[in-house]
Each structure stands twice: as C-alpha cells, then as structure tokens.
Amino acid sequence: MIRFEQVTKILGGQKILDDVSLTIEKGEIFTIIGSSGSGKSVTLKHIVRLLTPTHGKVFVDGIEVSAAEGAELEKARSLFGYLFQGGALLGWMSVFDNVALPLRERERISEAEVEKRVMESLKMVGLENDGHKFPNEISGGMQKRAGLARAIIHRPQIILYDEPTSGLDPVTARTIDALIHRLNAELGITSVVVTHDLQGAVLISDRIAMLVRGKFVEPSTPEAFIKATHPDVRAFLDAQFIPPEGMAGQWQSAVAVGSKTPRTKE
Amino acid sequence: MRFTRECLYADCEETSLYQLIQQLFSIVGRGTLLTVEAIFLFPYQVVNHRARKEFLRQAYVVGIKSLPVVTLVGLFIGMVLALQVGLEMRRFNQEYYIGAGVMISSLREMGSFMTGLILSACVGSSMAAQIGTMTVNDEIAALEIMSINPVRYLVAPRLAAMMVMAPLLAFYSCVLSVVGGGIVAKTQLSVPFMTYMKIAVDSADRYDLFVGLFKALIFGVLITGISCLEGLRTTQGAVGVGRATRQAVVVSFLMVLVVGYMVTRMFYTL
Numbered sequence: 001m002i003r004f005e006q007v008t009k010i011l012g013g014q015k016i017l018d019d020v021s022l023t024i025e026k027g028e029i030f031t032i033i034g035s036s037g038s039g040k041s042v043t044l045k046h047i048v049r050l051l052t053p054t055h056g057k058v059f060v061d062g063i064e065v066s067a068a069e070g071a072e073l074e075k076a077r078s079l080f081g082y083l084f085q086g087g088a089l090l091g092w093m094s095v096f097d098n099v100a101l102p103l104r105e106r107e108r109i110s111e112a113e114v115e116k117r118v119m120e121s122l123k124m125v126g127l128e129n130d131g132h133k134f135p136n137e138i139s140g141g142m143q144k145r146a147g148l149a150r151a152i153i154h155r156p157q158i159i160l161y162d163e164p165t166s167g168l169d170p171v172t173a174r175t176i177d178a179l180i181h182r183l184n185a186e187l188g189i190t191s192v193v194v195t196h197d198l199q200g201a202v203l204i205s206d207r208i209a210m211l212v213r214g215k216f217v218e219p220s221t222p223e224a225f226i227k228a229t230h231p232d233v234r235a236f237l238d239a240q241f242i243p244p245e246g247m248a249g250q251w252q253s254a255v256a257v258g259s260k261t262p263r264t265k266e
Numbered sequence: 267m268r269f270t271r272e273c274l275y276a277d278c279e280e281t282s283l284y285q286l287i288q289q290l291f292s293i294v295g296r297g298t299l300l301t302v303e304a305i306f307l308f309p310y311q312v313v314n315h316r317a318r319k320e321f322l323r324q325a326y327v328v329g330i331k332s333l334p335v336v337t338l339v340g341l342f343i344g345m346v347l348a349l350q351v352g353l354e355m356r357r358f359n360q361e362y363y364i365g366a367g368v369m370i371s372s373l374r375e376m377g378s379f380m381t382g383l384i385l386s387a388c389v390g391s392s393m394a395a396q397i398g399t400m401t402v403n404d405e406i407a408a409l410e411i412m413s414i415n416p417v418r419y420l421v422a423p424r425l426a427a428m429m430v431m432a433p434l435l436a437f438y439s440c441v442l443s444v445v446g447g448g449i450v451a452k453t454q455l456s457v458p459f460m461t462y463m464k465i466a467v468d469s470a471d472r473y474d475l476f477v478g479l480f481k482a483l484i485f486g487v488l489i490t491g492i493s494c495l496e497g498l499r500t501t502q503g504a505v506g507v508g509r510a511t512r513q514a515v516v517v518s519f520l521m522v523l524v525v526g527y528m529v530t531r532m533f534y535t536l
Contacts, residue, residue: 048411074413088408090400102412104316105419150412 001026001158001190002047007056007066008214009042016042018214020056026157029184029191031201033236034211040194041085043211044160047192048080049073060158078106081151081159081189085166087143089135089150095122096131099150106154121149125179141172145179152183159183161193165200173197177204198240202226210236293495300421300498301491307415307422317423324427332388332435339380340439344368344446347376352455361455365466368447369440373474374534377440379526382485385432386518390493393424394514397497398507406498416498425490432486433479440478477533481526488525489518 002024009017016039024030032040045051046058049065058066063076089098099118103109122128125145135143144164151159161180165173177200183189184204195201201208202222209219212232218225226237311317352364397420400406409416444466451457496514500506 045407050407050410077411077413080411082408082411084404084408086403088404090405101414105412105414150408 001061002192003059004043004046005057005059007046007053007058009039009046009051010054011042015214017046017053020214020216022209022216022219024190024192026190027184027188028206029180029193029204031193031195031205031208032211032216033195033198033201033208035236036196038211039214040211041162044082044162044192044194047158047160048077048082078154079157081148081154081156083144083147083151083159083161083164085163086140087135087147089143089146091135093134094131095127095133095135095138095146095149098135098146099131099153102150102154117153118149121153122146124152124183125149126175141168141176144168144176148176148179152187152189155187156189158190158192161191161195163195164193165195165197173200176200180204198237296499297491297495300417300495301425301487303417304421304425304490304494307418308426310418311422311426317418320419320423321426324423325431327392328385328389328424328427329431329435332384332431333438335384335388336381336435336439337442339384340377340442341446343376343380343439344372344443344448345450347371347443348447348450349454352451352457356455361451362457362461363465364447364451364455364457365444365462365464366469369444369466369469370471370474372440372443373470373478375478375526375530376443378436378478378481378485379522381432381436381439381482382489382522382526383519385428385435385486386489386515386522389428390489390518391511391515393490393493394497394500395507395511397494398500398510401498401500402503402506421490421494424494425487428486428490429483432482432489436479436482437475440475473533477529481529484525484529485522488521492517492521 002022004020004022007017007020008015020043032043034040042051046053047060047065049058049068053066056066057064060076061079063072065073065076068076089095090101093101096118099121100114103114103117118131119128122131125148127142127145127149130138130142130146135146138146148159148164159180164176164180168176180191180193181204184191193201193205202225205222207219208222208225209216210225210230210233211217212230217230218228218233220228225233228234228237311321347368348364351367352361355361355364355367397406400420406416406420409419444463447466448459448462451462452459493514496510496517500510502509
C-alpha cells in the first residue's frame with residue numbers, strides 16, 4: 001500500500017532520512033517511534049507529499065506520490081486522512097463546519113447529506129453533541145477527536161496519525177488508541193501512527209519500527225519489538241518501563257477504557 | 267507553473283551576498299507566482315457560492331473595518347494640506363485656490379498613498395498573522411492534504427476583496443480630504459465653503475482620478491501578495507508569526523513608496 005524506495009531527505013544540511021526502504025501493507029497499523037527530531041513527522045509528510053524526497057521514491061497504492069502533480073497528486077491525497085498533532089482545526093469555524101469542510105469543498109453533495117455524514121463522523125469519535133462548539137472551546141483531546149472526525153469524513157483508505165496521544169491524560173490517550181484500533185478493525189483502514197507513547201503503540205500496532213539516525217530499525221511485531229536488543233531501541237523501551245517479557249494482560253483493561261470492542265491480542 | 271508551499275521555505279540558511287540576492291529574487295518570483303495563481307482563480311470566486319460568501323466577508327474586513335481609520339486620516343490629511351499650503355498662498359492673496367491644491371494632491375497622490383499605508387498596517391498585518399498562525403498550526407498543511415488549494419481558499423478571496431476595496435477606499439479618502447480641506451479653508455483661511463468646493467471640483471481631472479485609483483489597485487495587489495506570502499512561509503512558531511507580520515508591514519510600506527513613485531513616473535512625464 002505504501003512503499004518507500006531508498007528515500008533520503010536532507011533538511012538544512014542534515015540527513016533526516018537516510019536511504020530508507022520500507023513497505024506498509026494494506027490494513028495494518030504501522031507505528032513509527034523515535035526520539036524528538038528523529039524524522040518521524042518528516043516520514044509522514046513524505047507519504048502525503050507535504051515534503052519531497054531529496055533522493056528516492058515514495059509510492060502509495062501504485063502512484064508515485066513523490067513525483068505526482070495536479071490531478072494525480074489530488075487522487076493520491078484523496079486516499080488519506082491525516083490527524084495532526086494539534087488537530088489543525090480552522091479556528092474561525094465550528095467543529096461541525098471543520099468536519100464538513102472536505103465534503104463542502106470537494107464533493108458535490110447536498111447539505112442534508114453533508115449533515116448526515118458529519119454527524120456519523122462526530123458520533124464515531126464521541127463528539128455528536130459538540131458540533132456547535134469552536135476549537136478554542138474544547139479540550140486538546142476533543143480537538144484531536146474532532147481532527148480525527150475530519151480525517152475520516154471522506155472515508156479514506158489510509159489514515160496518518162501524527163502524535164495522536166501526545167499531551168493527553170492516560171485515559172484520553174487510551175481512548176484515542178482504542179479509536180484508532182476500532183477504525184482499523186471496523187473500516188479496514190490502513191494506519192500509520194507516529195508516537196512517543198510506546199505503551200499505546202505496543203497495544204494497538206501490528207508492526208512497530210523505530211527511527212534512529214535516519215534509518216528504521218527493528219520493524220517487527222510488538223511482541224518481537226519489545227524483546228529487541230538494539231541499544232537505541234532498548235534505551236527507548238527501558239525509559240518507558242516496558243520489560244522484554246511484554247505487557248500481557250494489560251491490553252484488555254487499557255483498551256476497555258476507551259472502546260467497547262477491544263481487539264484480541266495474542 | 268503551480269505554486270507549492272514546500273518551495274517557500276526551502277532556503278534561508280545561506281549568508282553570502284550572492285546568495286542573499288538570489289534569495290531576494292526567489293522570494294519576488296514566488297510572490298509573483300502566488301499572486302498570478304490567485305488572479306487565475308478569480309472565476310471560482312464568482313461561480314462558487316461559498317467562495318462568494320468568503321469574498322464578501324473579506325471585503326467587509328478590508329473595507330468596512332478600515333473605514334474609521336481611513337475617515338480620520340483622509341479628513342486630517344486634507345486639513346493639514348489646506349492649512350500648510352493655504353498659509354503660503356495667503357501671502358500671495360491666492361488662498362481662494364486652495365481647493366485646487368487639495369483636490370489635485372489628493373487625487374494624484376495622497377488618497378491612494380495614505381490608503382496604501384493604512385491597508386498595509388491594518389489589513390496586511392492581520393493577513394500575515396492569520397495565515398502565519400495557520401501555517402505554524404499545520405492548518406495550511408491540513409488544507410493541502412484535503413486537496414483544498416490554500417491559494418484558492420485563502421489568498422484569492424483576500425486578493426479579490428483588496429482589489430475591489432482599495433480603490434474605493436482611496437476614492438473615499440480623497441472625498442474626505444477635500445471636505446477636510448474645505449473645513450480649514452472656511453474656518454482658518456476665511457474662504458467660503460462653496461467657493462472652495464467649486465474651485466476644487468473644477469480642478470478635478472478624470473485622468474488624475476484614474477491614476478490615483480489605479481495606484482490604489484496596484485497597492486492592494488502588492489499588500490495582499492506580500493502579506494499572504496509572508497504568512498505562508500512562516501516557520502518557527504509564535505516568533506515566526508511575529509517576524510512574518512513585521513516583515514509583511516515593512517515590505518508593504520516600502521513597496522507602496524517605491525511602486526507609488528514608479529506608477530506616478532509612468533503616467534506623469536515632463
């Protein structure tokens with residue numbers, strides 16, 4: 001679904017991505033972790049062509065987005081929903097109008113249909129009673145959920161999450177994690193998550209990779225990832241108190257906080 | 267060539283004079299591309315009802331919200347002009363012709379020039395700050411990912427509103443200058459108001475009016491192009507927004523001066 005072919009990105013004379021090759025399969029939840037400034041968000045921005053590789057190619061569903069222009073780029077972008085770190089809601093619009101924006105601007109549908117779909121989306125993220133509020137009237141967690149409602153309004157095949165749980169309390173963070181998992185399970189959406197929150201990542205991901213000095217290390221299942229011996233990965237895991245034996249038993253209780261349909265993890 | 271946002275900030279670490287000059291030309295080029303793309307997107311402002319609504323909102327912001335400042339500045343510029351020139355003319359017993367002086371200077375220069383400065387300070391700064399904040403908050407990136415062209419959505423309605431409202435404000439400012447001059451002529455120089463107005467109206471020339479309004483139109487385009495470009499190329503959070511706003515106002519001021527002279531030179535040659 002998403003393929004990086006020998007991608008290198010140099011920003012300000014510094015190599016942020018160094019000859020990265022990576023494939024993300026359809027329907028999986030792929031999590032990228034790494035320290036601040038390691039290039040996680042840069043990786044996401046390459047997928048939607050907010051940035052262009054210095055060298056290499058990025059493919060999404062067969063389209064080379066790193067070279068696409070005009071209608072082809074628009075077609076590729078229509079596959080995506082993107083949840084920004086702060087929600088990136090337009091401040092002068094209500095939550096409802098923010099969520100409705102992609103439909104009103106891109107699709108020729110009636111206002112009644114817009115309203116129906118917006119309410120569906122808001123209901124999915126638990127904001128059906130907050131549509132009339134403005135972004136500055138709701139909490140950070142609600143802003144992220146509103147951003148998520150906007151990201152899924154056009155029924156994308158891929159959602160990119162940039163730090164979906166950063167700055168949130170643990171309960172809200174688990175709610176967002178559960179939501180990501182639910183969207184993946186119910187709608188079959190491919191998800192790429194960039195996060196520092198390793199506990200959430202271990203709970204919801206199909207695969208996790210860590211970005212270290214411009215390269216992905218240990219792209220593997222959560223179970224294999226937490227047993228990693230790579231010193232940078234180990235340091236990251238130890239700093240978040242994740243032992244190599246894993247987090248067995250914690251999934252059900254953690255996800256139950258935010259979801260009625262927790263996933264069964266082996 | 268399509269304007270892309272990434273190209274806006276793929277620069278700015280070089281320091282040599284040659285590279286600075288290169289950057290300057292590059293920024294001018296980007297600003298021109300941005301403005302031209304926005305102008306090509308004007309038809310959408312007409313056919314789409316949401317875009318029309320946004321255009322009207324921007325016209326309100328540019329026109330109606332600037333009105334109090336333009337009113338005061340226009341009035342007082344006319345009063346100052348009448349007083350300064352009138353006192354000199356009185357020495358030659360020519361104060362009855364003060365209306366002509368105020369009318370000609372307002373139409374040719376002061377109306378558009380003062381409107382340009384007011385729009386740079388009031389509207390340009392707010393455009394740069396708003397778009398700059400949107401940029402650092404990822405709202406512009408969000409628009410791009412939703413395949414909503416930020417130039418169409420944000421720049422085109424602002425440019426269209428400015429192109430309509432700047433000449434209207436300049437005209438309004440001229441009228442108030444003449445009225446302000448009349449008040450001073452009557453109260454300070456003892457020139458009857460109707461005499462003042464008759465001489466002022468007789469000296470008004472359609473060509474001067476056309477040049478003045480054309481200049482205001484050009485200022486509107488420049489201020490919007492500069493302010494939106496500065497907003498879109500904002501980086502580094504709140505500090506960046508402050509820098510973009512300051513830059514937008516300073517560059518707009520300078521452009522109003524320089525381009526104002528160039529347009530005047532173009533239409534009035536010896």
